[in-house]
Amino acid sequence: MLARRVRPRIPAGTDAWPDAGPPVAYDGVMRVLVVEDDPGIADLLVRGLERAGYEAVGVPDGRQALASVPEPDVVLLDLGLPDMDGVDVCRRLRGRSDAAIIVVTARGEEGDRVAALDEGADDYLVKPFGLAELLARIRAVLRRVRPVEQDVLRHGDLTVDVRTRRVTVGEHEVALTPKEFDILEALAVDPGRVVTRQEILERAWDAHWYGPTKVLDVHIAGLRRKLGVSGLVETVYGRGFRLGTPDDQGAPPGGP
Incomplete structure (x- = not known):
C-alpha cells in the first residue's frame, strides 16, 4: 500500500521561512540531497534548505539518488519511491557513503523505523513536520556523524x-x-x-x-x-x- 502524501508544515507561497540558525559548517557549504518523488514536497524542502544556507538538490527516485555526484553531506530520504524501496536505498547509500541519512516519510510504524535505522539511517522524521525541526535535526546529526577531524x-x-x-x-x-x-x-x-x-x-x-x-x-x-x-x-x-x-x-x- 502506498503511503499517503503528507506535506511538511512549511508555509507555501510565502517568504516567512523559520529562522532555525545557521548550518553546521565543516568544509564550506553543506550539500543536501533530497530524495522525494512528490515534486511539490521536494520543491518546498529544497527552497527551505537553500534559504537556511545549504546547497540543496532534489531527485525523484532511488536510482538517481545512488548515482548522485558530488557526494552529499546529508541525504533526506523518502521511503515511498517509485522505483525501489527507500530502505534498500538507505542500505546501499550507507554501504558506499558516510553521508548523514535522515528518513523523511509518512510511514510512521515502528517496523519501518527499525528497518531504516538498522540499515544505516541516522534519524527518522515522520511527515508532517516543520522546517525548523528538520533543520535542527540536520544540525544534530552532523554534530554526531562528524565530531572529529581525523580520518x-x-x-x-x-x-x-x-x-x-x-x-x-x-x-x-x-x-x-x-x-x-x-x-x-x-x-x-x-x-x-x-x-x-x-x-x-x-x-x-x-x-x-x-x-x-x-x-x-x-x-x-x-x-x-x-x-x-x-x-x-x-x-x-x-x-x-x-x-x-x-x-x-x-x-x-x-x-x-
Missing part, C-alpha cells in the same frame, strides 16, 4: 578508518555492521575515556532514542566477538564503555 583512528593494533569505514586488527580486516562501526568509532575517538551508554546510543542510534538500552549490549557483544581481542572493549560498570589495554594483540579477529 584514521588507531589504538594498538586496531585501526579505524572513518572515511572508508574500514576496520583492521593487525593485518586482518574486520567486517562490522553500521551500528558496530559507529560504536567502535565513538570509543576510538579518545581511547581510555569512558563513553557513557547514552552517548553511544545518541551517536549510533538517535538523539531521541527511547528503546531498551540492552540493545547496546547485544551490539557490544558482537563487536567484541568480531574484533577477537580480549580486553579491548572494556565495560566500566555503572558508567559505560572504553577502549582498554588488550590482553592479547596477536589473536586474529573473530568471524561474523
Whole structure:
C-alpha cells in the first residue's frame, strides 16, 4: 500500500521561512540531497534548505539518488519511491557513503523505523513536520556523524578508518555492521575515556532514542566477538564503555 502524501508544515507561497540558525559548517557549504518523488514536497524542502544556507538538490527516485555526484553531506530520504524501496536505498547509500541519512516519510510504524535505522539511517522524521525541526535535526546529526577531524583512528593494533569505514586488527580486516562501526568509532575517538551508554546510543542510534538500552549490549557483544581481542572493549560498570589495554594483540579477529 502506498503511503499517503503528507506535506511538511512549511508555509507555501510565502517568504516567512523559520529562522532555525545557521548550518553546521565543516568544509564550506553543506550539500543536501533530497530524495522525494512528490515534486511539490521536494520543491518546498529544497527552497527551505537553500534559504537556511545549504546547497540543496532534489531527485525523484532511488536510482538517481545512488548515482548522485558530488557526494552529499546529508541525504533526506523518502521511503515511498517509485522505483525501489527507500530502505534498500538507505542500505546501499550507507554501504558506499558516510553521508548523514535522515528518513523523511509518512510511514510512521515502528517496523519501518527499525528497518531504516538498522540499515544505516541516522534519524527518522515522520511527515508532517516543520522546517525548523528538520533543520535542527540536520544540525544534530552532523554534530554526531562528524565530531572529529581525523580520518584514521588507531589504538594498538586496531585501526579505524572513518572515511572508508574500514576496520583492521593487525593485518586482518574486520567486517562490522553500521551500528558496530559507529560504536567502535565513538570509543576510538579518545581511547581510555569512558563513553557513557547514552552517548553511544545518541551517536549510533538517535538523539531521541527511547528503546531498551540492552540493545547496546547485544551490539557490544558482537563487536567484541568480531574484533577477537580480549580486553579491548572494556565495560566500566555503572558508567559505560572504553577502549582498554588488550590482553592479547596477536589473536586474529573473530568471524561474523
